[in-house]
Amino acid sequence: xxxxxxxxxxxxxxxxxxxxPLTMDEIRLKSGNYPVVEREPVHVRVxxxxxxxxxxxxxxxxxxxxxxxxxLDDVRYEFVPNFTKHVDVGLSDAELTEELDESNFIxxxxxxxxxxxxNELVSEWPVKVLCRDDCKGLCRVCGQNLNTGSCDCEDPxxxxxxxxxxxxxxxxxxx
Ligand SMILES: [Zn+2]
Ligand SMILES: [Zn+2]
Numbered sequence: 001x002x003x004x005x006x007x008x009x010x011x012x013x014x015x016x017x018x019x020x021p022l023t024m025d026e027i028r029l030k031s032g033n034y035p036v037v038e039r040e041p042v043h044v045r046v047x048x049x050x051x052x053x054x055x056x057x058x059x060x061x062x063x064x065x066x067x068x069x070x071x072l073d074d075v076r077y078e079f080v081p082n083f084t085k086h087v088d089v090g091l092s093d094a095e096l097t098e099e100l101d102e103s104n105f106i107x108x109x110x111x112x113x114x115x116x117x118x119n120e121l122v123s124e125w126p127v128k129v130l131c132r133d134d135c136k137g138l139c140r141v142c143g144q145n146l147n148t149g150s151c152d153c154e155d156p157x158x159x160x161x162x163x164x165x166x167x168x169x170x171x172x173x174x175x
Contacts (some may be wrong), residue, residue, distance in 0.1 A: 004110060005054065016045070044058045053089075064076075064079065068131040071137050077126065087106060105118075
């Protein structure tokens with residue numbers, strides 16, 4: 001969803017307030033794409049400070065499916081972003097890109113609300129998501145989800161010293 005900023009920029013101290021739908025279906029990060037499974041409209045308030053400086057405030061809530069760090073099952077993770085950004089749209093494109101952390105949620109006098117939110121979620125993104133604290137994860141041999149069943153594999157990670165020796169031995173044979 002795009003909000004036109006030229007109106008708020010026409011008068012100093014002017015404020016525009018809008019509630020707009022979030023239109024993105026997934027969050028795209030370097031580590032993958034994460035589907036948005038639940039969303040609320042985004043409340044946006046833009047305040048004209050002076051010159052071409054704006055204070056952009058946004059709040060909403062949305063849920064995203066993020067795979068469990070151990071078993072890869074989808075975990076519904078709720079974000080409740082509520083933030084304010086100071087942006088000078090009078091800066092050149094290059095300066096603006098630097099100030100906006102290279103995420104172009106402002107293009108000319110247009111504010112891209114999806115891009116603004118995506119940018120914020122990156123900074124709020126959890127380092128690790130677990131489906132539950134004691135998730136047993138996947139068997140490293142056969143891939144069985146150990147929360148839902150067991151398998152007969154030997155855990156190759158039980159004695160890491162042994163596998164180092166094994167690898168060394170393998171390398172020797174290849175030479
Ligand atoms: Zn898990
Ligand atoms: Zn197994």
